[in-house]
Amino acid sequence: AQTVTQSQPEMSVQEAETVTLSCTYDTSESNYYLFWYKQPPSRQMILVIRQEAYKQQNATENRFSVNFQKAAKSFSLKISDSQLGDTAMYFCAFMKLENRDDKIIFGKGTRLHILP
């Protein structure tokens, strides 16, 4: 069974600083997706970034980038130039690539506070 572990329950950083959220996962699958989702106080689930396991290049989306270490099963999220609007719960997630019923497995989340 797949598991996703986020070891930082809560973090706080000053606005404009860079912050890195950690995530490790365990799987025996070779083809899978990894995600970071943001859940602000409104509780919407917002996809921040996605990484396909077969791609060696780390995904980036504007101020958000990942450090994907497949051998180490590590998938950290870096937020550069953090903004107040980045305050949210962040979930690391895993999904294997097999069939349409494949479910997303979420970590327990990291609550991120961006301080003014």
Place this chain on the structure above:
Amino acid sequence: GAVVSQHPSWVICKSGTSVKIECRSLDFQATTMFWYRQFPKQSLMLMATSNEGSKATYEQGVEKDKFLINHASLTLSTLTVTSAHPEDSSFYICSARGEQGVNQPQHFGDGTRLSIL
């Protein structure tokens, strides 16, 4: 982008009543829909997976007679919490995946806050 509409966004009802939550894909056909439950300050817990026209697959520990899921069309899935009690109070979120299957990410609804008095 793909939009998933969930309704209602907030419902308060008395203990013993049944509550229906709708999840609609507005601009794509959702072959698979997922229902999650989220307690305060916790992660999303998958309750069940439903494919259009077939019975839902429930996760271990989820009572299928308590949480009825219907996925009658490619754009609509419903979750009915039957004979709801205060312990059923939670945040329920649906997500949908389209015809492209595994190569398409899940699109989430905005969630439903259910409060049972």
